[in-house]
Amino acid sequence: MTLPPVRLTMTLLALGLLAACGRPEPVQPAAPPEAGAPEPAAETETHAAPAATETEDHAHDQDEGSAGGTAHVHGAADLALSREGAAFEAELISPLANFGLSEADGVFTDVVTAELSGLIELVGGDCTPAVPHAEADTSSGHTDGHIHATWTCADPDRVTALRFAGFTAFPSFETVNAVYITDTAQKAGELTPSAPELSLK
Template sequence: MFTSPRVALCLILTVPALALAGCSKKTESAPAAPEVPSVEAPENMEAAPAVPETVEVPEATETAAAAGEAHVHGAGEFAVAVDGDVLTVTLDAPLANFGLGEGDTDALEVSTGIGDKLVSFQGNADCTEGNRHIQTRTVGDHSGLTLTLEFTCSALDKLDGVRLNAFSEFPGFQTVDAVFVGPDSQTAAVLTPGNPELATR
């Protein structure tokens, strides 16, 4: 039997410590999180569409369309239409073709003699000029003119062609897309200073 108070104190302190040591469990590390299986896309699944490449738009040139209207200096459009005994001639072109500036859109000034001798007729159609109408317009920085002449003809069946004299009257004209629309025929041609006549048959 231990009688020493010092030994008794050591036993009192040691026994509980041993008991605690014997009862305690080792701390286990937390289990690792389960791995998430990788999911592959099914073989029949379509891939996401690729982003389309940006399409470059060419820059407009000085002679390109202004607000949708073609404006090419030197070019024009010419139409001849027959309705009964009336023959209508229409010429559409930039003002520059007539030797005018883009700002010269005053119809009264533009109309002075601009339709005189514009056309001559091949054959013996016996046509007399009637109404004349001139319309100018400005789209953006460009100005154009539409000239319409009406003729009354007593023998349209004898008309062989219409000669556009704009090439000699206005040197600004270089090429003109022309079309003839009659009761029995339609023709088209590109007129130039060397080929100014539109056939009507």
């Protein structure tokens, strides 16, 4: 079965993010206490408390067991762009909370949907965007938003950058991991409010 370009790109992105981030080092078991030594219960409680606090602060921030293998991190998102001829296609995957929406409700409101047209932009190339399509996905155990965007460009070779313009409209976005893959090129970078563009050249 052949995956559509964006699905293939997102699969590659997920694998790349996993390879870049790696897995946490396994916890080594502590050596058994010597005879007569006090039980290390107090030390265990000391280490457990900060982890519990961090988990409470970021209750929905990460999901190691998600179907796609990527983490669900509030403030972060993944953006993949592919090109086929004069057509460009992008997919943004983000926790719904980044849009200021309730993950429990799992829907895009009309107000948010109206802001999506300028969310992802191409620089150069005289490109005409189609109306983006948004859907909510709960398959990971959390609620992610998937935004699909497409463009037809009169001069696709002159597209110089991918810009994420959502940092202003949706301030909960902090970082966007962007990737651009074609048959002959690969580019990747982290987009932030102060550096919202990925150069495609």
